[in-house]
Amino acid sequence: MTYLLTSLVNGLVFGLLLFMVSAGLTLIFGMMGVLNFAHSSLYMLGAYLGYSIGRWTGFWTALLLAPLAVALLGASIERFMLRRVHRHGHAQELLLTFGLALIIHEIVKLVYGPYPVEYTIPTELARTAFNVNGLNIPLYRLFIGAVAVSMFVSLFLMMKYTRVGLIVRAALSQPLMVESLGHNVGFIFLLVFAIGAALAGLAGAVAGAFYPTGPNMAEDLGSIVFVVVVVGGLGSLEGALVASLAIGLLTTLTVGLDWTLAGALAPLGLSGWAASIGGPFSITLSSLTGSLPFIIMLFVLLVRPAGLMGERA
Amino acid sequence: MKLYVRIALCLATGVVLLAPLTFSDRYANLAIRMLVAALFASAFNLLWRQARLLSFGHGVYFGAGMFAVVHLMRANEAGLNVPLILVPLAGALSGSIIGVLCGFVATLRSGAYFSMITLAIAELIYSLGPRWQALFGGEAGVSSMRLPSMGLSFAALNEVYLIVLGWSAVGFATIWFFAKTPLGQIAFALGDNERRLQFLGYRTHAVKVYLFALSAALSGLAGGLLGVAAENVDYTVFGPASSAAPVIQTFIGGADVLFGPAFGAALLTGFGNVFSDVTRLWLLYQGIAFVLVVMFLPAGIVGSLLMGKKRPLREAIANTLAVLLCSASLIFLCESASILLSDSYSSLRASQDGSWVSYRLFNMELAPGSPIVWGLPLIAALTGLIISWKLKGREETA
């Protein structure tokens, strides 16, 4: 029971973190049709900048400045690089971001070295929130969740109830019409890209203090974030939220389960035979935790190719 | 082209391709790797050039071929007598089988979805790789040994090169010929407008699966050839690096030219071999080159050379000069940064009371405090930028 409860909390928080990163990715895709391979690199940059700025200004100011810096970088990527290759099509844009991810990875290693840096939680948050049967839940974990939730709420409110949100939503589906109504669609694109980058940067700055800030953090998260947006449906914010939480919870809960395929065949009386073959039959579910998101994604694609909440098939 | 130019070109190509037969193991190995990378990139590009499908997981089919071949060679050691020259076919076979399975799922979608699915499949296989000890041999991998076959010992790699050359030729010929078949033509149409093709009654998903299978089979063949040469394989062949390699090589070489990917692959494999011993930052330079090519030479190197406008000699020279100036200063700055930011330099500084001690680069003693050290490369870069900006301005007015 303790295990279930703590795993639920941990899974929710990890899911919310996934959502913070995938929200920007899915927004950018929905609007511009660009699959940003460098998005998780922006997440990593957010963490590193949070660490570097935090050494001068303290944690809280860095939490504000790092996402801004990442947003600025995102804006310049959109303005000076993506816009340049836009006329060559989406694939060229995708390749560009792919190359950027490679470069950012190498530059981070050049500047900060290949080890994780010591980005630590501020002392006022380095406490235990509550205790479940002898197992502590750190306060910072709840802080990550709170940041993610407040981010989702404000994003949702902005999109739904403000004039800017209205134009952005309009530009999502009918960019040409919005442009002929006199709105600067190019600037809206820039804005969306910058906001998406800022979200990733914020996620990095918040999460980097808790999870390690190292040069592999982009790669580690990148493919899971892709899974999230595909499962949720590309371009759908709500889909990303549902998929993030589902994947966060599933990967956390399966850690404790030692089920095997051979065991599942036991009712058929085949478990001995399957175990003797070994390989995929004797892999335990807990050891599949890292692969599980990809299996889920393949399953969703086969059953519902547009993703859980995707509209365009 | 004049006839004698053609003949000279063919002869030169022949000499270059046959030269490795006389090489020692070290350079024969490099030649084999360049050829294998060229075939792999061309196989990858089959999907992109024709159907506009961008795969980020081709390392899986390459690896499948490599594992199949190494396992077959082990069976050979145990007494199965498959002539070595036929062994690479096992790679093509296993690549095509895995390709049909994965391709069926991946080609359910196009565009960015397709890319992400291929990536996820590769991640999945990569994460499963170390689990299945019997098949993938764990961390140390599976190992085998080439046995003498058909009167040749195949102990030295230049003899293996003969097999690699032969099968690569078959692979390249297949790619070239496929584009001319009706299926190949439909695949081209698929890249242009899938919806219209569907209305014409073609089952586009089936076409895509065929194409994917062929691409995977040739990737498997390339992997198989490397398997014959390396005699050893482990699951890291499924890793992101081997899937990223053909993407980078293809687009640097030129994706829309038949032999662009092959050129890019051979070029980068060769450079990588030479430069990785000289600089730690080879991957950074490769990434920068890739982004620059994507931004400024969308047709790739070969594509730009073939299709580029004829420029007056003066402009060509000025352009080359600009590129050289910019890249020289970039390399200088990156290498300097890599030294100045290193642990060993900071401990050196700490031992000298925190002063910016001089460092050695390109056989020069450089003082980090001196304005010349930073000013000169900056001026060089600026000059390069101004030259290219002027050239561009002239182009636009012309």
Next chain:
Amino acid sequence: MMPLDRRDVLKLAGAAAVGLAAPAPALAQARPALKIASVETLSGPGSTVNRLWSLGLKYGIEKINAEGGWNGQKIIYAEYDTEGTTGGASQKTQAAIADGAHIIAHGGSSAIGGQITEDVRKWNLRNPAAKVLFFGLGIEALELTGAKCHYHFFRFATNADIRIRALVAGMKAENALGKKVFSINQNYSWGHDIQAALEQSAGENDFTLVDKVLHDVNKIQDFSPYAARIAASGADTVFTGNWGNDLSLLLKAVQAAGLKVRFATTFLDLPGALSSAGSAALGYFHAELWNPQAFGAFGQELWTDYKARMGTVPSTSEAKSILALLFLQQALKSIPETSKIDVDQIAQALERTSYKAPTGDVTMRATDHQIAWPIVVSKVEQGAKFATDGTDMGFVPIKVIPGGEVLNAVQASCKMQRPS
């Protein structure tokens, strides 16, 4: 991040040029110099950690050369970059052999080591006139002295069995083992080796393995579910072979969850591990053949001399490179000066050598070429004599266990073909 020492490259290039220019017969007349090649991942991810093996070799060879080298010549040292791939390793192994290396050394990864050992085995089979030796400085996969063992491979490091035996014995002596043990390991050969060694040890000692788990390598962002699982098992002690992120994350998650468990680790001494784990590592146990404090005056001298010459204090990797060379130096003393270097002779000498280290006697087992070092079991403490990894913590030795006591049995899968 370490820069490439350009002087080395240039020196190497110069040496290569001289080698090319010098007429070959003249060289054959003189007594040949022994050449050692370090084939390591020197670029890309992991390069800084792996470079340490090369740095240690370089330092150790310079030291041997200062004492006169061997065969009347200075030992030649060269570096080759694997680019982090097994393919690159294979290529550079060939390059090293082509450049005349007699010994190839690798420490960084068992996967790359597995490739090199196979390449060397095949090369020696095909070129009996120009054999080479392969030294494993840090590659600990059991398979390398098991199914993949061969006459020309020597492991100078420990392996999973040795580490677990030492940890269990050391912690038992310290009354720190407890009755309930949890095993958490990475899901690949190394983690499997550790888990199997622990299962075996549970049968031989009076503790129970309450739960065991294997997880993905370098993929887990959040170890708190595993912390919850450890808590649920009620374990006193957790054994892990994890390294890198997987280790520091695990320690941090357990600390954050407020669990009262002790850890027994194998890679807490790698660069970056202690600093990133921070106070979470205090009081935890570690077993390794090197520990500067346990090596007494020898350790102190190596520590200061290395720092003076190379700029940093030696990590375990560098130290193990150096110790392997000292063992080799001892073995070479028994070989008379020769006009043609025969690596089989060196191999034979290695098998017969007994080296007196400050912690005890060291021998190389002839049947599988696994070295038997005395193992130092240590505990992470604040204010240790040798502060490690930029922290104020270090590894304080609690027990030294003679090599013979912790050495695992020869694996049945090792069928070594000895030269007749």
